[in-house]
Amino acid sequence: MRISTLNFLQAPVDSLNKLQSELQRTQAQVASGTKLLTPADDPVAAGRIQELERWKLAATQQQRNGDIVASRLSLQETALADVTDILQRMQELTVQGGNGTYDETPRRMLAAEVRSRAEQLLQVANRRTPSGEYVFAGASIGTVPFARQGGAVRYAGDDLSRLVEVGPGQRVADGFPGSDVFMRVPAGNGDFALRAGTANAGTGIVGVGSLVDPTAWDDQPYRVLFMADGSWEARDAADALVASAAYRPGAAIEFRGIRLSVTGAPVPGDQFHIDPAGSEDMFATLERLADALEAPMGSPAQRAASGNELGAVLTQLGQTLEHVSNARSVLGTRLTAIDDAAASRAALEEDVVANLSKLRDTDYSEALTRLNLQLTGLQAAQQSYAKLARLSLFDYL
Amino acid sequence: MxxxxxxxxxxxxxxxxxxxxxxxxxxxxxxxxxxxxxxxxxxxxxxxxxxxxxxxxxxxxxxxxxVNEFLADQSRTAQSSAARLEVFANQSARVTNLLGNASGGLSSSLQRLQNAIEGVAAEPASIAARQVMLGELEGAVTQLRSIDGRLREFESETNGQIEAEVSTIDGLASGLAAMNREIAAAKASTGGVPNELMDERDRLLDKLASKVAVRFVPTDNGSVNVFVGQGQPLVLGEVAGRFGLQQDPADGTRKRVVLRSDGTAFDITASLTGGALGGLVDFRGQVLDSTRNEVGRIATVLAAALNDQHVKGIDLTGAPGVALLSAGAPQAIVPSTNDGALTAGVTLTDPRALTGADYQLSWSGTAWAARRLDTGATVPMAGNGSSGSPFVFDGLSVEVSGMPAVGDRVLLRPTREAVQSMAVQVGTPARIAAALPVRANAAVGNTGAASVSALEVQDPAHPDLRDAVSLSFPTATTVSIDGGPVQPWAPGQAIDHNGWRLRIAGQPAAGDAFMVGDNGGGRGDNRNALQLSETLRGPLLESGTVSLADAATRLVSGVGNITQQAERNQEVQQLVHQESVKQRLSISGVNxxxxxxxxxxxxxxxxxxxxxxxxxxxxxxxxxxxxx
Known part of the structure; x- marks a missing residue:
């Protein structure tokens, strides 16, 4: 083919330009350390990089949130440890109070301690965070959650517990509202509560009682009434007879799937109430304990009433301790969940960083090899151009 | 001899x-x-x-x-394509770099906003966390506005370049017409044509081909006729059509390319192909407009979705939430070239259904039809366009009134101008509505296993929303609201009242009660912040399949793709052009x-x-x- 001189000299210059721009590109990749100089170099990788960067950003916030939630959970956990101490001391006092050798004076001293510990419990329940938020008020963090009102303690907070994101799609509640911890303690043995009649004149003392057949139990109030002929009768709320048998101290009294036993000598007309388990707040339980310890101990009937009440309180305290311990184990589980989230985040982070580097960073060995090749190519092109450009027939004329 | x-x-x-x-x-x-x-x-x-x-x-x-006219023609065609792709690729690369710059772009901004909302959810009472959220809202808006601002600058630059190219083309056309005259005169008088005149005319044709794709037809008297677009004559013998610009009747910011002959101006913008001018027009239509529309769509949906949720909450002072962000409304433009007398209005009904496209409504004489301007597809519309029954399609509601003439049009730009007027509407951290206005508590004496599983606000404007309401369960399967009639109920069944919806899970015992009421004291409540975060994270676009952050990423990889394609094509076209020049020079060049x-x-x-x-x-x- 015929070659025009203009083209003969221009075409190599175009190639030189192209080689130089490629060389400049490689140089920029080496100098900046990133192989994606613009998203157009690899649009798919550019999109993926943005996703990974978002993951990293989200991870920093989840880390921060995890720390905040963990500190709140720890505050509640500490408070509940204090509550546990108080309740255990209450159990000791209850057992001491049941000691038959104690007369009224030592019992009054026990009652005084109970009352002061009850105040302490109230303070724990009203504890605040360093920033002044009430720990057990739900979302009403500015409201004093627990206050005495006419002898009883009322809850002024709410039932909300905050959910906070600590991992991708993982939300953890940052604590319990005070109502759940202090107010909603299951009453009695968890299924039903036993209570001696206030007018009982005998020395009958009721035990803890248990549920033997959950299918037969219907969650209704009943009472066991002692008759003149030495038998007992179980009656429902409408006073209909449910069951009846001869009374023997310590023998099981069974009806509607529950079992209880009475010791001592109840007199005809004495009764024991079986209430379906509702809930009882901790402060009320302590109040009952103090009242029982302050009750007069003159007659056998009064002793029996006190024994019945202290027994019921002891059951309730056991129930309360279990309730608190359940709450503490939930808090512990949540703290573990936060740790687990942090651990899996750390593991994923390595992966993400490695991925990002693969997508974005210059592979230096490859880039430098390429740079050398391009340099060699450019030099060869320049040399050949210099030789070609000198060729002219006119030189020989 | x-x-x-x-x-x-x-x-x-x-x-x-x-x-x-x-x-x-x-x-x-x-x-x-x-x-x-x-x-x-x-x-x-x-x-x-x-x-x-x-x-x-x-x-x-x-x-x-x-000379070989065939080879010359081939090299000019190749030059038109190469010049178009070069301009297109260069301009697209600028948009790509703008969207995918080092600071992470829009996608990172949205994630930082998400983080800040989660931060408020973790510490709803903390002014510092709220301040961060306001800052990130401001940051996202600034980011959107700066992207849109740069895109507008690109647009006005592109318009300026189009203007320059058009005037160059107009000059070349007049030059060609003059050349035709001289050549014809020389041929008529001497029978031959000076070679230099022919060279000069070829040079003009070459230049013209690098500006816009043209077709040449030589005539017997030695002159050459030049046609652009779909056969519109640019030069006929000694007469040059006037190539120029005219204000676009549908868009005050934009001019369209017209060819004037015999006092009539024909809009040839859409039929222009090739050359630098074709590249600019294509870039404006295919990259710039769609990118601005998409950025606008992200802004519109971001504002609408966050506002919707934010007004359902209450702030630290207990006052109801206000709109967080404002964004520009959709536009309905009635071109001044319409023959009838029309007014049109468009409102946003469902941000999730927005497509990011522009639309054109046209009157056929009996009915209005809508067409997407990016794909050209016809869009089915519900309604008849009256205020009682507006046209509803793709998340928009359009009203048209007046007397249309056949062929009259209405242009719809749902998202193009959304960003420019975008602003954060909440100024103080306390005004962020992280809490819900109502809360539900179980009565402390409840003996059943029922608990509140969810309480959400459905109608924030309900006058009795925050009134105290008690729910009592006379039996485990019935409920009475505020002492009202006893109605059947099953666990998990929603209870709607006073604009809220309550769900109670588990089995209540007979006599259990729940209270719903004002959450004025709930400064530690983060439920609305969580909802805001879920909203922002959620699939808000494309009828609930794409999240905002994904859309921002798609925007980058989408324009990146277009640029990459254009750059590759340009490389190929460049080689084709070089080869054709080599061929042409192998005949006509000097050795x-x-x-x-x-x-x-x-x-x-x-x-x-x-x-x-x-x-x-x-x-x-x-x-x-x-x-x-």
């Missing part, structure tokens, strides 16, 4: 011409667009001397341009070695011719001597 003189002289004259052509070629070997010239030799007519036909030398017919050889050849022939004359002279003298 005289024949010898004549023949020798004709050789001298011919080779002088040939040397002239050669020296002209050498002198112009570096002149762009120069076509090499060649002297055509032919033998002169023989004459009868006695009974012998004797030759009478050589004649130079003319000095001819060595200096060839010219050097020619120089020697013609010089020797000239010398030889001179020798012929000398020989003739000597023969003549010898004859005289014999006679003397």
């Amino acid at each position: 005289s024949n010898l003189f004549v023949t020798g002289l004709s050789g001298l004259q011919a080779f002088q011409r040939a040397l002239d052509a050669t020296s002209q070629n050498i002198a112009n070997s570096n002149t762009e667009g120069y076509v090499r010239q060649r002297a055509d030799f032919s033998t002169r007519e023989s004459s009868l001397v006695g009974d012998v036909w004797l030759g009478s030398g050589v004649a130079v017919g003319r000095v001819r341009r060595v 200096l070695d060839e010219e050097a050889a020619n120089l020697l050849r013609y010089q020797q022939a000239y010398q030889a011719s001179a020798q012929v004359i000398r020989a003739a002279n000597e023969v003549f003298r010898m004859l005289i001597d014999v006679v003397r």
